[in-house]
Amino acid sequence: MDSVQLEYIEQVFKSSHQHGDGPFGKKCERRLEQEFKIQRALLTCSGTAALELAAILFDIKQGDEVIMPSFTFVSTANAVILRGATPVFVDIRPDTLNLDERALDEAVTKKTRGIIPVHYAGVSCEMDTIMAFAKERGLFVLEDAAHCYGASYKGRSLGSIGDLGMISFHQTKNVGCGEGGALFINDPQYTERAEIIREKGTDRSKFLRGEIDRYSWCDLGSSYVLSDILAAVLYSQIEAKETTANRLKIFKEYEVGFRPFSEKYELRLPSIPPYCEHNAHIFYLILPSSELRDGLIAHLKSKSIASTSHYVPLHDSSTGMKYSRSVGSLPVTSNVASRLIRLPIYSQMSSAMVKIVVDEVEQFFKGV
């Protein structure tokens, strides 16, 4: 922990404001709004909470359907299922591993209420096509930009394009405070109610601003505010400018390192479309088979290098089968998920460490 972070935390403990919506929380929100050109950012206690808040805000209810990829984290689907509605899974594009916009037409029914595009690894979905499709049919768009701190699509920050967006500040993301997140509001019609839902269904935010003289229960809601202790941690992380640049440098080193032998062993590297500025959240390889993938994970583990698969497709899980429906058999999703390996990447990673990982991957393939 750095000294700035400690100083901020100390400030919070010395003040009387350790609960949510405090000075550090507000500073984080203004900063996010400016940096990413978001109309309004509301910090939440997790990315999951932001998704759940959005689902209440859109009045998603029983009988509704929401289109999303199966290749995502469980929270994207849980938020919809918790409102009694049904996730409808569509396949992903083989290049970006994001929701395939060409599958939307087949997925849409009279029950469809909206679309949740997930920008995997901070690489953007084809947002122009998705937004136009949604607009034509009166559907909402909620961007799951959990991975996307500092990433953009045609110069627009991910999370700032849909009606609503969200980000995660979980420790595993590029910028984090342990547990945290934010809801991004790009359509001002949602702002007032979002504040109410975040404050347990009360208009406490208005009261705290002195706009009303007492607050009352005026809607459904839950406890979605981020403590100012964590907001202080988050603010120090947001201020640490070099995170994305460091990660992009490591990402490049991986690309350069794998290039001499990627074709020989049929290793597929991430593909970044020209419309996207990514943030190097994840570096992955797609291997020729799941056996090789599992073998490589074991080999790296024997060398004390942590690598993982990602994600178990939601449509294949018992809960997914119970509560959702898929459009077709999602062949790209199943195929990619069985062959993808995530390699270590973190902002303090040294070039020497990158080289060790690349060399161990090569050693593994030389031996099989």
Ligand SMILES: *Cc1c(COP(=O)(O)O)cnc(C)c1O
């Ligand atoms: C991390 C993540 C979330 C949830 O964020 P939390 O802050 O962990 O609750 C949602 N969607 C995706 C795609 C994620 O990776």
